[in-house]
Amino acid sequence: MQRSSTKPLRLPVSEAALDVLLDYIYTDECDKLNNADVDTLTEVLFMTDQFLQDRLSTMAAEAMIRHICMRNVVEILMLSSSSNAYHLKEACMEYISINLPFMLENRYE
Numbered sequence: 001m002q003r004s005s006t007k008p009l010r011l012p013v014s015e016a017a018l019d020v021l022l023d024y025i026y027t028d029e030c031d032k033l034n035n036a037d038v039d040t041l042t043e044v045l046f047m048t049d050q051f052l053q054d055r056l057s058t059m060a061a062e063a064m065i066r067h068i069c070m071r072n073v074v075e076i077l078m079l080s081s082s083s084n085a086y087h088l089k090e091a092c093m094e095y096i097s098i099n100l101p102f103m104l105e106n107r108y109e
Helices: 015-027 031-035 038-050 054-065 073-082 086-098 100-105
Strands: none
Touching: 015 031, 015 038, 015 054, 031 054, 038 054, 038 073, 054 073, 054 086, 073 086, 086 100
16 A cells, blocks of 8 residues: 655645635635735636636626726736636726826826
């Protein structure tokens, strides 16, 4: 009989993002998205594409919309394109179009 050695499993995602995914899988809800930061939501969006969790992807995109600001709108727009989050992409485009004059004024600062 062989002895089994247990080693911790290393995953390429944060504990917070994995916690959101597991919470959703087991409860079909995810209140943890409301308190998640942009980095965690970014990881969740990529994981939802990998694990084909469309509803969680929509929920994460809606949570991400609340974090859109001048500092991160371009990054979130690029993220939305690569993660097929069309609702998030539309929200970013709307934010940019509403704030375009202000964004152009501060372009070189």
